[in-house]
Amino acid sequence: MKAVVFEQHGDVEVLQYKDVPVPKVGPDDVLIKVRAAACNYNDIWARRGLPGMPIILPHISGSDVAGEVAEVGSEVTHVKPGDEIVVHCGVSCRMCDACANGEDFFCKEFKIWGFQTGPLDGGHAEYVSVPGYNAVPKPKSLTWEEAASLPLVLVTAWRMLVTRARIQPGQFVLIWGAAGGLGTVAIQICRVFGAKAIAVAHTDDRLEFCHKLGADYVINRTKQDVLEEVRKITDRRGVDVVFEHVGNATWQQSVHSLKWGGILVTCGATTGFEAITDIRYLWNKQMNFLGSHLGNKRELLHALRFVESGQIKPAVSQVFPLKDTARAQTLMETAAEVGKLVLVPGS
DSSP states (O other): OEEEEBSSOSSGGGOEEEEOOOOOOOTTEEEEEEEEEEOOHHHHHHHHOBTTBOOOSSBOOOSOEEEEEEEEOTTOOSOOTTOEEEEOOEEOOSSSHHHHTTOGGGSTTOEETTTTOOSSOSSSBSEEEEEGGGEEEOOTTSOHHHHHHSHHHHHHHHIIIIIISOOOTTOEEEETTTTBHHHHHHHHHHHHHTOEEEEEESSHHHHHHHHHHTOSEEEETTTSOHHHHHHHHTTTSOEEEEEEOSOTTTHHHHHHHEEEEEEEEESOOTTOSOOOOOHHHHHHTTOEEEEOOOOOHHHHHHHHHHHHTTSSOOOEEEEEEGGGHHHHHHHHHTTOOOBEEEEESOO
Protein backbone atom coordinates (compact mmCIF):
# COMPACT_ATOMS: atom_id res chain seq x y z
CA MET A 1 0.00 0.00 0.00
CA LYS A 2 1.00 3.64 -0.38
CA ALA A 3 1.69 5.80 2.67
CA VAL A 4 3.46 9.04 3.61
CA VAL A 5 6.49 8.13 5.72
CA PHE A 6 9.40 9.94 7.33
CA GLU A 7 12.52 8.20 8.65
CA GLN A 8 14.17 11.25 10.19
CA HIS A 9 13.00 14.58 11.61
CA GLY A 10 13.11 17.74 9.53
CA ASP A 11 11.23 19.94 7.09
CA VAL A 12 8.60 18.66 4.67
CA GLU A 13 11.39 17.34 2.44
CA VAL A 14 11.73 14.31 4.76
CA LEU A 15 8.22 13.12 3.82
CA GLN A 16 8.24 10.18 1.41
CA TYR A 17 5.27 8.82 -0.53
CA LYS A 18 6.20 5.17 -0.75
CA ASP A 19 5.10 1.54 -0.54
CA VAL A 20 4.87 -0.08 2.90
CA PRO A 21 3.25 -3.36 4.01
CA VAL A 22 -0.46 -3.44 4.80
CA PRO A 23 -0.78 -3.56 8.62
CA LYS A 24 -1.51 -6.91 10.25
CA VAL A 25 -4.64 -7.33 12.33
CA GLY A 26 -4.48 -8.72 15.86
CA PRO A 27 -7.38 -10.44 17.64
CA ASP A 28 -8.72 -7.14 19.04
CA ASP A 29 -8.02 -4.99 15.98
CA VAL A 30 -9.79 -3.81 12.86
CA LEU A 31 -8.24 -3.12 9.46
CA ILE A 32 -9.65 -0.02 7.80
CA LYS A 33 -9.55 0.95 4.14
CA VAL A 34 -8.89 4.68 4.42
CA ARG A 35 -11.27 6.87 2.44
CA ALA A 36 -10.01 10.16 3.90
CA ALA A 37 -7.57 11.32 6.59
CA ALA A 38 -7.25 14.75 8.16
CA CYS A 39 -4.20 16.88 8.86
CA ASN A 40 -3.52 18.07 12.41
CA TYR A 41 -0.76 20.09 13.98
CA ASN A 42 0.58 17.02 15.75
CA ASP A 43 1.64 15.79 12.28
CA ILE A 44 4.03 18.74 12.17
CA TRP A 45 5.24 18.23 15.73
CA ALA A 46 6.01 14.59 14.95
CA ARG A 47 7.86 15.44 11.75
CA ARG A 48 9.91 18.19 13.39
CA GLY A 49 10.54 16.18 16.56
CA LEU A 50 9.62 17.23 20.08
CA PRO A 51 12.14 17.52 22.92
CA GLY A 52 11.44 14.91 25.57
CA MET A 53 8.90 12.99 23.47
CA PRO A 54 10.22 10.04 21.47
CA ILE A 55 8.65 9.72 18.02
CA ILE A 56 8.91 6.15 16.79
CA LEU A 57 10.64 5.92 13.40
CA PRO A 58 9.94 5.15 10.61
CA HIS A 59 6.74 7.11 11.17
CA ILE A 60 3.37 7.48 9.48
CA SER A 61 1.43 10.42 10.88
CA GLY A 62 -2.32 10.92 10.88
CA SER A 63 -4.66 10.73 13.87
CA ASP A 64 -7.96 11.21 12.02
CA VAL A 65 -9.38 8.66 9.60
CA ALA A 66 -12.72 7.85 8.01
CA GLY A 67 -13.06 4.62 6.11
CA GLU A 68 -14.56 1.17 5.66
CA VAL A 69 -13.82 -1.83 7.83
CA ALA A 70 -11.89 -4.30 5.64
CA GLU A 71 -11.13 -6.99 8.22
CA VAL A 72 -11.78 -7.64 11.90
CA GLY A 73 -9.84 -9.60 14.51
CA SER A 74 -11.26 -12.77 16.05
CA GLU A 75 -12.35 -10.97 19.25
CA VAL A 76 -14.07 -8.01 17.56
CA THR A 77 -17.86 -8.28 17.43
CA HIS A 78 -19.26 -4.74 17.36
CA VAL A 79 -18.17 -3.92 13.79
CA LYS A 80 -17.96 -6.00 10.63
CA PRO A 81 -16.40 -5.68 7.17
CA GLY A 82 -18.12 -2.97 5.17
CA ASP A 83 -19.07 -0.83 8.17
CA GLU A 84 -18.30 2.88 7.80
CA ILE A 85 -16.34 4.22 10.75
CA VAL A 86 -14.17 7.03 12.06
CA VAL A 87 -11.26 6.56 14.46
CA HIS A 88 -11.14 7.78 18.04
CA CYS A 89 -7.40 8.38 18.32
CA GLY A 90 -6.89 7.90 22.07
CA VAL A 91 -5.16 4.57 22.70
CA SER A 92 -4.83 3.21 26.25
CA CYS A 93 -4.58 -0.10 28.10
CA ARG A 94 -8.35 -0.35 28.78
CA MET A 95 -7.52 -2.23 32.03
CA CYS A 96 -6.18 0.21 34.66
CA ASP A 97 -8.12 2.27 37.20
CA ALA A 98 -7.84 5.41 35.04
CA CYS A 99 -9.29 3.67 31.98
CA ALA A 100 -12.05 2.07 34.04
CA ASN A 101 -12.95 5.56 35.28
CA GLY A 102 -13.14 6.98 31.75
CA GLU A 103 -9.90 8.91 32.26
CA ASP A 104 -7.93 7.25 29.48
CA PHE A 105 -5.53 10.20 29.26
CA PHE A 106 -4.25 9.40 32.80
CA CYS A 107 -3.41 5.84 31.76
CA LYS A 108 0.35 5.21 31.89
CA GLU A 109 0.09 3.65 28.44
CA PHE A 110 -2.00 6.44 26.89
CA LYS A 111 -0.92 7.52 23.41
CA ILE A 112 -2.41 9.52 20.57
CA TRP A 113 -2.63 7.16 17.64
CA GLY A 114 -0.75 8.38 14.59
CA PHE A 115 1.36 10.71 16.73
CA GLN A 116 2.96 8.71 19.53
CA THR A 117 2.42 5.24 18.08
CA GLY A 118 4.55 3.31 15.64
CA PRO A 119 6.51 2.30 13.75
CA LEU A 120 4.45 2.88 10.59
CA ASP A 121 1.19 3.27 12.49
CA GLY A 122 -0.87 6.27 11.40
CA GLY A 123 -3.69 7.43 9.18
CA HIS A 124 -1.81 8.90 6.21
CA ALA A 125 -1.93 5.60 4.37
CA GLU A 126 -4.26 3.47 2.25
CA TYR A 127 -4.94 1.02 5.09
CA VAL A 128 -4.65 1.30 8.87
CA SER A 129 -5.07 -1.06 11.79
CA VAL A 130 -6.52 0.22 15.08
CA PRO A 131 -7.91 -1.41 18.24
CA GLY A 132 -11.54 -2.33 17.71
CA TYR A 133 -12.45 -0.16 20.69
CA ASN A 134 -11.34 2.89 18.70
CA ALA A 135 -13.68 2.27 15.75
CA VAL A 136 -16.68 4.63 16.04
CA PRO A 137 -19.66 4.73 13.64
CA LYS A 138 -19.30 7.42 10.98
CA PRO A 139 -22.08 10.04 11.05
CA LYS A 140 -24.31 9.07 8.14
CA SER A 141 -24.90 12.63 7.00
CA LEU A 142 -21.21 13.36 6.36
CA THR A 143 -18.99 12.75 3.37
CA TRP A 144 -15.77 10.81 3.90
CA GLU A 145 -13.78 14.04 3.87
CA GLU A 146 -16.09 15.75 6.37
CA ALA A 147 -16.09 12.76 8.69
CA ALA A 148 -12.29 12.50 8.66
CA SER A 149 -11.91 16.17 9.52
CA LEU A 150 -13.74 16.04 12.83
CA PRO A 151 -12.83 13.49 15.53
CA LEU A 152 -9.60 14.88 17.03
CA VAL A 153 -10.56 18.57 17.00
CA LEU A 154 -14.15 17.81 18.01
CA VAL A 155 -13.31 15.73 21.07
CA THR A 156 -10.46 18.07 22.07
CA ALA A 157 -12.55 21.24 21.89
CA TRP A 158 -15.50 19.49 23.54
CA ARG A 159 -13.40 18.43 26.50
CA MET A 160 -11.87 21.91 26.81
CA LEU A 161 -15.12 23.84 26.80
CA VAL A 162 -17.79 21.42 28.01
CA THR A 163 -16.00 19.06 30.40
CA ARG A 164 -13.25 21.28 31.75
CA ALA A 165 -14.47 24.90 31.47
CA ARG A 166 -18.18 23.96 31.78
CA ILE A 167 -19.32 26.86 29.61
CA GLN A 168 -22.69 28.37 30.37
CA PRO A 169 -25.26 30.39 28.38
CA GLY A 170 -24.34 34.06 28.13
CA GLN A 171 -20.66 33.63 28.94
CA PHE A 172 -18.02 35.38 26.82
CA VAL A 173 -15.47 32.96 25.33
CA LEU A 174 -12.29 34.30 23.67
CA ILE A 175 -11.15 31.90 20.93
CA TRP A 176 -7.63 32.19 19.54
CA GLY A 177 -6.92 30.71 16.11
CA ALA A 178 -10.64 30.78 15.51
CA ALA A 179 -10.45 29.98 11.79
CA GLY A 180 -8.37 26.83 12.32
CA GLY A 181 -9.55 23.29 13.01
CA LEU A 182 -9.94 23.63 16.79
CA GLY A 183 -11.30 27.16 16.60
CA THR A 184 -14.05 26.37 14.11
CA VAL A 185 -15.38 23.63 16.39
CA ALA A 186 -15.05 25.85 19.49
CA ILE A 187 -17.20 28.54 17.86
CA GLN A 188 -19.93 26.03 17.14
CA ILE A 189 -19.82 24.53 20.65
CA CYS A 190 -20.30 28.03 22.05
CA ARG A 191 -23.32 28.49 19.80
CA VAL A 192 -24.81 25.14 20.91
CA PHE A 193 -24.47 26.10 24.59
CA GLY A 194 -25.59 29.70 24.19
CA ALA A 195 -22.19 31.22 25.01
CA LYS A 196 -20.88 34.27 23.14
CA ALA A 197 -17.88 33.44 20.97
CA ILE A 198 -15.25 36.14 20.39
CA ALA A 199 -13.22 34.93 17.41
CA VAL A 200 -9.64 36.09 16.89
CA ALA A 201 -7.91 35.65 13.52
CA HIS A 202 -5.44 37.56 11.36
CA THR A 203 -7.42 38.34 8.19
CA ASP A 204 -10.86 39.74 7.46
CA ASP A 205 -11.84 36.82 5.23
CA ARG A 206 -11.07 34.39 8.05
CA LEU A 207 -13.18 36.46 10.40
CA GLU A 208 -16.05 36.46 7.92
CA PHE A 209 -15.74 32.67 7.86
CA CYS A 210 -15.89 32.61 11.67
CA HIS A 211 -18.93 34.89 11.68
CA LYS A 212 -20.77 32.53 9.34
CA LEU A 213 -20.00 29.65 11.71
CA GLY A 214 -21.68 31.55 14.53
CA ALA A 215 -19.09 33.83 16.15
CA ASP A 216 -20.86 36.70 17.94
CA TYR A 217 -17.83 39.04 17.77
CA VAL A 218 -14.66 39.06 15.67
CA ILE A 219 -11.24 40.64 16.24
CA ASN A 220 -8.56 41.07 13.59
CA ARG A 221 -5.37 40.72 15.60
CA THR A 222 -3.26 42.42 12.90
CA LYS A 223 -5.44 45.56 12.85
CA GLN A 224 -6.95 45.73 16.32
CA ASP A 225 -5.71 45.57 19.89
CA VAL A 226 -7.16 42.31 21.19
CA LEU A 227 -7.24 43.41 24.84
CA GLU A 228 -8.89 46.71 24.04
CA GLU A 229 -11.52 45.02 21.89
CA VAL A 230 -12.22 42.48 24.63
CA ARG A 231 -12.75 45.31 27.09
CA LYS A 232 -15.18 47.01 24.71
CA ILE A 233 -17.14 43.84 24.04
CA THR A 234 -17.41 42.86 27.72
CA ASP A 235 -17.92 46.38 29.10
CA ARG A 236 -14.43 46.15 30.64
CA ARG A 237 -15.35 43.08 32.67
CA GLY A 238 -13.20 40.58 30.77
CA VAL A 239 -14.12 37.22 29.30
CA ASP A 240 -15.39 34.25 31.27
CA VAL A 241 -13.30 31.71 29.35
CA VAL A 242 -10.20 31.85 27.15
CA PHE A 243 -9.78 28.99 24.67
CA GLU A 244 -5.97 28.69 24.43
CA HIS A 245 -3.87 26.50 22.17
CA VAL A 246 -1.37 29.01 20.77
CA GLY A 247 0.96 29.33 23.76
CA ASN A 248 3.86 31.75 23.95
CA ALA A 249 2.57 34.33 21.45
CA THR A 250 -0.84 34.82 23.08
CA TRP A 251 -0.47 33.72 26.71
CA GLN A 252 -0.07 37.10 28.38
CA GLN A 253 -2.94 38.58 26.39
CA SER A 254 -5.04 35.58 27.39
CA VAL A 255 -4.33 36.15 31.08
CA HIS A 256 -5.09 39.89 30.86
CA SER A 257 -8.32 39.20 28.94
CA LEU A 258 -9.85 37.15 31.78
CA LYS A 259 -12.42 38.50 34.20
CA TRP A 260 -11.94 38.06 37.93
CA GLY A 261 -12.53 34.37 38.60
CA GLY A 262 -12.29 33.56 34.89
CA ILE A 263 -11.06 30.34 33.30
CA LEU A 264 -8.15 29.86 30.91
CA VAL A 265 -8.21 26.38 29.36
CA THR A 266 -5.34 25.20 27.18
CA CYS A 267 -4.55 22.08 25.18
CA GLY A 268 -1.37 23.04 23.38
CA ALA A 269 1.17 25.65 22.35
CA THR A 270 1.82 25.92 18.63
CA THR A 271 4.02 29.02 19.04
CA GLY A 272 6.14 27.79 21.95
CA PHE A 273 5.83 26.12 25.35
CA GLU A 274 7.46 28.79 27.52
CA ALA A 275 4.91 31.36 28.69
CA ILE A 276 5.56 34.11 31.26
CA THR A 277 2.86 34.55 33.91
CA ASP A 278 2.68 37.26 36.56
CA ILE A 279 1.15 35.05 39.24
CA ARG A 280 -0.24 38.05 41.10
CA TYR A 281 -3.05 37.97 38.55
CA LEU A 282 -3.63 34.31 39.37
CA TRP A 283 -4.22 34.79 43.09
CA ASN A 284 -5.52 38.37 43.22
CA LYS A 285 -8.14 37.81 40.52
CA GLN A 286 -8.65 34.18 41.59
CA MET A 287 -8.24 32.93 38.05
CA ASN A 288 -8.47 29.30 37.04
CA PHE A 289 -5.84 27.84 34.70
CA LEU A 290 -6.93 24.46 33.34
CA GLY A 291 -4.97 21.99 31.28
CA SER A 292 -6.89 19.78 28.89
CA HIS A 293 -6.08 16.83 26.67
CA LEU A 294 -7.72 14.67 24.09
CA GLY A 295 -11.21 13.71 25.27
CA ASN A 296 -12.30 10.13 25.85
CA LYS A 297 -14.54 7.98 23.65
CA ARG A 298 -17.64 8.85 25.69
CA GLU A 299 -17.03 12.57 25.08
CA LEU A 300 -16.54 11.96 21.35
CA LEU A 301 -19.78 9.98 21.10
CA HIS A 302 -21.62 12.72 23.00
CA ALA A 303 -20.24 15.43 20.74
CA LEU A 304 -21.05 13.43 17.61
CA ARG A 305 -24.75 13.60 18.52
CA PHE A 306 -24.59 17.32 17.78
CA VAL A 307 -22.92 16.54 14.46
CA GLU A 308 -25.69 14.08 13.59
CA SER A 309 -28.30 16.73 14.41
CA GLY A 310 -26.54 19.32 12.23
CA GLN A 311 -25.75 21.67 15.14
CA ILE A 312 -21.99 21.18 14.65
CA LYS A 313 -20.74 21.06 11.07
CA PRO A 314 -17.35 20.12 9.60
CA ALA A 315 -15.27 22.97 8.21
CA VAL A 316 -13.23 21.39 5.41
CA SER A 317 -11.41 24.01 3.36
CA GLN A 318 -9.20 21.96 1.02
CA VAL A 319 -8.79 18.33 0.00
CA PHE A 320 -5.45 16.99 -1.28
CA PRO A 321 -4.30 13.67 -2.72
CA LEU A 322 -2.34 11.75 -0.10
CA LYS A 323 0.83 12.17 -2.16
CA ASP A 324 0.56 15.97 -1.64
CA THR A 325 0.81 15.77 2.16
CA ALA A 326 3.88 18.02 2.14
CA ARG A 327 1.88 20.79 0.48
CA ALA A 328 -0.89 20.49 3.07
CA GLN A 329 1.57 20.58 5.97
CA THR A 330 3.23 23.66 4.51
CA LEU A 331 -0.13 25.44 4.53
CA MET A 332 -0.60 24.51 8.19
CA GLU A 333 2.87 25.69 9.17
CA THR A 334 2.34 29.06 7.51
CA ALA A 335 -1.19 29.46 8.94
CA ALA A 336 -2.47 29.79 5.38
CA GLU A 337 -5.40 27.39 5.80
CA VAL A 338 -8.94 28.05 6.99
CA GLY A 339 -10.70 25.18 8.72
CA LYS A 340 -9.45 21.65 8.11
CA LEU A 341 -7.22 20.12 5.44
CA VAL A 342 -8.01 16.57 4.36
CA LEU A 343 -6.02 13.94 2.46
CA VAL A 344 -7.51 11.31 0.15
CA PRO A 345 -5.62 8.15 -0.89
CA GLY A 346 -5.39 7.40 -4.59
CA SER A 347 -4.94 9.72 -7.53
